[in-house]
Amino acid sequence: MKKSCIAMLLAGGQGSRLYALTQDVAKPSVPFGGKYRIIDFPLSNCANSGIDTVGVLTQYRPLKLNSYIGNGQPWDLDVSDGGVYILPPYLGAHEQGSWFSGTANAIYQNIAFIEMYDPDNVLILSGDHIYKMDYAEMLRVHLENEAACTIAVQQVSLAEATRMGIMSVDDRDFITEFEEKPKQPKSDLASMGIYIFNWKKLRAALIEDENDPNSSKDFGKNIIPKMLAAGERMLAYRFKGYWRDVGTITSLWDANMDMLSPELINLYDPSWPISSRSPVCPPHYVGTDAKIVHSIVTEGCEIYGSVENSVLSSSVKVGKGASVLYSVLMPGAVVEDGAVVEYAIVGENTVIGKGAHIGAAPDGTDGWGVATCGPDITIREGAVVPASAMIYNGEEV
């Protein structure tokens, strides 16, 4: 059946800037904000926007992501004509095909999938952003302006602009210039990595770009500048709500801390639910000597110690006399009796041994940063993991 718009979600990046947290899993399946994984946000936005066909492009460590997405039922995407599809790279006849060599190449390799739905437009999404957005409204603006491509943008500070893709626009918000990470930004409108393309035009651009040996097959670096140079109608769509890229340890930690302030982003909004596939656990238990202040706590947790300014995912255990401050504890993490975890991210099912000390409060030095323990690690009793440390599975600590 013909669709007005389908979504393609780029989930194939290495996520190398999350280091130990993406050692074994793709970035979109990294837990976030207590109940969620990062991919819940774009998938829920799709479902809430009435986009019922989503292709998820994966290539690195996709096992957890695949089993997490399953048939898409938690996001109401288990529909008969459409639904959510995992699209790994594959070989065709004569062993033609390859790993995705760039974001544009990933879509190029899935032209056949997109054509099955014969869409008028294709929405391109990233798997590492936290935000609530009505893509239907963006599509309406895209169609109203007969744009070839509409790019969601957000106002940023000029300092941030030097690290992002920056658009200059005319008085009707049509894009006049696009610069990737400019040293001297001419505008403060940054691309959010969310694009709606007229499919016929994108298809032509992808095929042309694929044949360009000098192209790095990337939307930001190649496709968008080329379409702009060709004089296509490229529109900026201003988005004012909460939006965070969580591609680095610091930004992931920051965005988790934002979840303690519902005025920034309200996840409990019945008109725009963010859904997740979560195991059914009993309610969390708070012990007799426990203390929980300015924190979020999820089902299945057992708290006997002290938790302040922290985000606890499901089934986290905090032992007696243990202390968790300004930290993010992913599902199944265990902080044994007397251990201290501060300014840290602790991965899934990682055990912090008795009396161990993870991370440190900011000391004003440049070297300070959030300490990170990847998933499925055991930190020995009494071990000390300093600020900024990055502990991988397989290391002895």
Place this chain on the structure above:
Amino acid sequence: MKDFHGIIFAYSASPELRELVSHRTAASMPIFGRYRVIDFALSSLMNAGIHDVGVIMQRDYQSLMDHVRNGKSWDMSRKDGGVRLLPPFGMPGYHSGNYFGTMEALNGVGDYIRDIPQKYVVLLLGSMCANLDLTAAGEQHIRSGLPITAICSDKTPAAPQHRYVPGPDGTVGRVLFYREGECEGYTSTEGYIIDKELLVKMMDECAARNLYRFHRDAIAEYLAKGGRMGIYLHKGYYMPIRSVDLYYRANRDMLDPDKRHDLFTPARPVRTRHHEGVSTYYGEDAVSINSLVGDNCRILGKIENCVLSTEVVVEEGACLKDCVIMRHTTIGAGAQLEYVIADKDCTLAPDTVLKGNEKLPLVIPKGSHI
């Protein structure tokens, strides 16, 4: 366990549950901050791989139907079989839709029972809280070669209950009806594994003689005629939800880590219908002591020895002691509550003071605004 079929009796609601069952059955009562009572029967069946299950209902079943739906939460939404909700009037003309006893309820859905393709039927009460190992019970039933096995508990909850006293060979020697307090034998959970053939025979005999009670009529007669019955002893947590007092005790029991970990053993997960929601937020001045708290709550005041379901708001300065609060209830700032059971969708104005007693908790009916 392909040879087993489950039947859950979800029609009963003891009058001693008072306001809590004014519009629902005991099986669909919210419990432990997250679950409905029937989740334990459904999960026990699911964990034994029993996917074909009939749920016998009578009245006030709207909340039950809304909870069970197509059974997907318990993997009981199947191509063949799966969960079937069985309202009354299964046999037009047989009765008025009111069941007076279990045998009558079974005869009310007689065609369904007769069509059960499996050899064995597991009968369970939808109003009990126990995480039963029905794989072990089923294996014992088959091994024994007996046509019926009673699922018993070694606990003695404070309510009149039937008891089975084992004879020298371990099978049922005597049955004691409606005994309260410590006593010989084992408490009947009123759950049974029974050969389908025997069940249908009992149903026919009772229908022919206008008898309607399962224990007093069918079981008593079966034993009196020399029929043998095995005993499967469940040694884990067991609580029948028959009165406000037992309901309150069950909730309080889950504050005990040993009882909680026993009922919610990872070996046999208890499933329930999934609810969308965020984690629970604790404010800057929140105090929480020895409590069980569901997702999606906002705790800004103080809670002690409480069980809070999802979407409960405890505003600043409110103080809750020894309370059970169901879903979507808001406790206003500065309110003082002790020994209160607040049903769903209540709103308690700021500075409300309500006190029940350990022996008689105060029940606030669903949807109350105080």
